[in-house]
Amino acid sequence: DHGLEIDCPDHEYEISDRGEVLWDGAESDFHPEEELARAVRSAANKADALEGMAAKATLDETTIALDVDLADERRSGDPAVEAVEDVVKALLEALYRDNDMVGTVSAGTGEGAYEVKLENEPTGYDVRKLAEALGLVAAAGGDGATGADLAGKSATLTVSGTGFHAGVSVRLTLSFACSWEPPVAPSSPTAAPDTSELEPEAASIVEAAEPGRVELNDAGGEEAAPVEVAATVTDADAVTWTVTLADEAQEKPAADVAGSVIGSFLSSVAKSPEAVSRVSTVTGNPPEVRVELKDGRLPEDGLARILAKLGLAPAGARAQALADEPSSDDRADTAGDVLIGESYKLLAESPRGDAVTFTFAFRAAPEAPADPHEGLVAVYRLYNPNTGEHLLTSDAHERDVLGGLGWDKEGIASWQPKANVPAASALELARDGTVEGLVFRMYNPSNGDHLLTMMPTEVDGLRDAGWRFEGVAFASAEDAEGARPVWRLWNPNMTGKGGAGSHLYTADAHEYDVLGGLGWKREGRYWSAAWVDD
Numbered sequence: 001d002h003g004l005e006i007d008c009p010d011h012e013y014e015i016s017d018r019g020e021v022l023w024d025g026a027e028s029d030f031h032p033e034e035e036l037a038r039a040v041r042s043a044a045n046k047a048d049a050l051e052g053m054a055a056k057a058t059l060d061e062t063t064i065a066l067d068v069d070l071a072d073e074r075r076s077g078d079p080a081v082e083a084v085e086d087v088v089k090a091l092l093e094a095l096y097r098d099n100d101m102v103g104t105v106s107a108g109t110g111e112g113a114y115e116v117k118l119e120n121e122p123t124g125y126d127v128r129k130l131a132e133a134l135g136l137v138a139a140a141g142g143d144g145a146t147g148a149d150l151a152g153k154s155a156t157l158t159v160s161g162t163g164f165h166a167g168v169s170v171r172l173t174l175s176f177a178c179s180w181e182p183p184v185a186p187s188s189p190t191a192a193p194d195t196s197e198l199e200p201e202a203a204s205i206v207e208a209a210e211p212g213r214v215e216l217n218d219a220g221g222e223e224a225a226p227v228e229v230a231a232t233v234t235d236a237d238a239v240t241w242t243v244t245l246a247d248e249a250q251e252k253p254a255a256d257v258a259g260s261v262i263g264s265f266l267s268s269v270a271k272s273p274e275a276v277s278r279v280s281t282v283t284g285n286p287p288e289v290r291v292e293l294k295d296g297r298l299p300e301d302g303l304a305r306i307l308a309k310l311g312l313a314p315a316g317a318r319a320q321a322l323a324d325e326p327s328s329d330d331r332a333d334t335a336g337d338v339l340i341g342e343s344y345k346l347l348a349e350s351p352r353g354d355a356v357t358f359t360f361a362f363r364a365a366p367e368a369p370a371d372p373h374e375g376l377v378a379v380y381r382l383y384n385p386n387t388g389e390h391l392l393t394s395d396a397h398e399r400d401v402l403g404g405l406g407w408d409k410e411g412i413a414s415w416q417p418k419a420n421v422p423a424a425s426a427l428e429l430a431r432d433g434t435v436e437g438l439v440f441r442m443y444n445p446s447n448g449d450h451l452l453t454m455m456p457t458e459v460d461g462l463r464d465a466g467w468r469f470e471g472v473a474f475a476s477a478e479d480a481e482g483a484r485p486v487w488r489l490w491n492p493n494m495t496g497k498g499g500a501g502s503h504l505y506t507a508d509a510h511e512y513d514v515l516g517g518l519g520w521k522r523e524g525r526y527w528s529a530a531w532v533d534d
Contacts, residue, residue, distance in 0.1 A: 032168045033169075036101050036170050037061070037063070037064060037170040039102065040064050040095065040172060041064045043102075044066050044091060044094065044172065046097075052071045052078070053070045053074055053083065053087070053180060054068070054071075054180045055068045055087065055090075063170065063171050064171070065175065066087075066091070066172055067175050068087055068174065068177070069177045069179055069180035070083060070148075070151075070178045071181065072181075074178075075146065076146065076148060079144075079145065079420065080137050080141075080147055080149050080150050082147075083176075084134065084150070088127050089124075089397065092116060092118070092126065092127065093397070095118060096121055096122060101162065101165045102160075102161065102162065103117070103118060103161055103163075104118065105118065105130065105157055105159050106130075106133075106158045107130055107158070108135065113133060114130050114133035121401055123397075123398070124397060124398055127397075130157075136150060136153050139153050140153055142422075143422035143423075143425075151176060152175075152176070153176050154174060155173070155174055156172065157173075158170075159172055193231040193233045195207055195233060197236075198233065199354070202354055205348050205350055205354065205355075207275070208275040209231070209239070209269050210268045211241055227244065227249050227260065228243075229242070229244070229261065229264075230242045230244070237354075237355060238357045240359045241261070241265070241359065241361070243339075243360055243361065243362045244364070245337070245362060245363070245364055245365060246365040249336055250337035250340070252336045253336065254335060254338050254339055255312060255313055257336035258310070258339065258360075259303065259313075261360060262307065262344075265358065266279060266302060266303055266306070267298060269293065270297060272296075273293055273294070273351075274351070276348045277293055277349060277350060277351040278290055278291065278293060279291050279346055280346065280347045281306055281346060281347075288309070289305045291305065291306060339362040340362055341362065342361075342362050344359070345359050346360070372531045373531060376530050377394045377416055377417075377474055379414050379529075380394070380412055382407040382410060383408040383410055384406075384407050385406070386406070387448065389450070390410075392413060392452060392473070394416065394474050414484070414486060414531070415530050416474040416527075418474065418475065419472040419475040421438065421472065423472060426472045427440065427456060431456040437454070437477075437527070438475055439453070439473045439475065440452065440454070440459050441470040441471065442462045442463075442467045442468065443468045443470050444462075444466070444468075445467075446466065449503075451503055452473060452488075452526070453526070454527055480528065480530045482531075483528040483530055485507065485527075485528055486527050486529050487507075487525055487526065488503060489505075489512065489520040489521065490520065491515075491519070492519070492521060504520070507529045507532045
């Protein structure tokens with residue numbers, strides 16, 4: 001059966017199911033179930049596109065555990081069904097890429113069971129049906145459940161082999177938790193200030209103080225918040241440290257904020273005793289505090305005494321550090337935002353008597369520009385050069401698959417709100433007026449054409465004519481500020497493949513006018529886009 005002819009009368013042999021020649025009673029080292037389990041675990045750990053969650057797959061003999069931990073954005077804002085579908089999609093795509101062993105993936109029992117055959121790349125339909133068969137969303141509370149409701153929920157997938165691994169299967173248990181905090185990407189340290197115009201002694205003092213990224217004191221056991229510091233030479237003997245406080249830093253105690261920044265400065269200069277031997281306060285309120293730096297070390301009470309003199313230590317610590325000596329205004333016993341707009345000065349002196357004044361100027365971080373795409377989904381437009389059809393989809397996976405099949409990717413047509421309604425009841429809710437602004441997608445199996453509409457009556461008419469209802473595509477931005485109209489056109493002369501490609505949707509007024517002039521019928525505004533990338 002394997003095309004082998006063996007003539008060896010001195011030895012006995014047999015051929016295994018896998019085609020291995022086993023001599024003299026030797027046992028095959030092929031263990032298909034274990035190999036399949038290792039391949040599934042490896043594919044699960046390669047699953048990508050899991051935005052807002054972390055996933056890790058582990059293997060115990062032939063059982064795989066895929067643990068998914070959701071970040072806050074997934075716990076509080078996103079529907080549970082989106083989290084489950086995203087995980088299922090990433091897993092199916094990873095298994096498809098390693099398809100030399102995996103044949104099918106299934107979930108559920110009885111009428112609720114569903115199986116995906118990985119002969120072809122999985123589609124959005126496969127993802128939705130398999131996610132539904134898992135029953136996780138139902139266990140979390142149904143269509144209205146959020147990501148937080150998935151905590152502690154688990155379900156099992158059965159992964160079956162193909163080829164030499166046919167007839168064996170392994171179980172993959174998918175479990176959810178809700179505690180992941182995405183790591184904060186460290187920002188790049190600020191470059192050292194330009195000291196080329198300074199005298200050598202002053203330059204050495206300035207270079208000894210290294211500005212950059214300062215982590216706030218974690219006195220309360222909470223996660224430390226970063227502070228950005230940039231240094232600028234303002235005179236031959238003066239430097240300004242501009243201290244930028246983000247919102248989370250402004251909420252920390254002012255004593256922690258100031259202590260972290262000035263403590264970082266003192267620690268830096270203490271490492272260069274040949275450049276800096278003393279640091280003093282400059283408050284105009286004598287007697288000033290002077291801290292001697294000896295042998296590259298900062299005295300144990302040095303930071304406390306300086307903060308107390310500047311009024312940046314808590315009241316009890318200030319009295320203890322200065323024995324009730326005068327200090328500047330009390331700024332420490334409140335949140336860090338009280339520092340915004342304030343500045344504090346220290347004088348750094350070298351062993352030879354040169355000195356540079358350092359000014360610590362606190363400012364608020366500028367507000368990040370609002371992301372116009374936040375909370376929206378991208379709607380992509382594709383063109384089929386064989387049929388003339390234009391297709392809109394909010395599914396990036398569908399876009400990529402069709403692009404690989406020869407469709408031209410025309411980019412993002414518009415940004416639309418998510419349709420946050422249960423898929424199963426969306427049409428009925430639109431029909432009775434409970435929900436407005438839903439855009440539905442229809443498919444004509446006779447010619448491959450697609451059509452988008454907001455009218456339930458049009459959906460019903462097309463269904464009667466043999467079209468398939470593909471559900472809610474996205475929502476219209478009916479009440480969004482700055483919304484733009486999306487128009488529909490119909491080409492009465494487009495026969496194509498049985499009429500495919502006769503409709504086109506555009507948010508481009510120029511395209512709408514030009515095609516109208518070329519014989520396309522302008523059918524007017526069909527929905528509104530929340531944002532269009534011009």
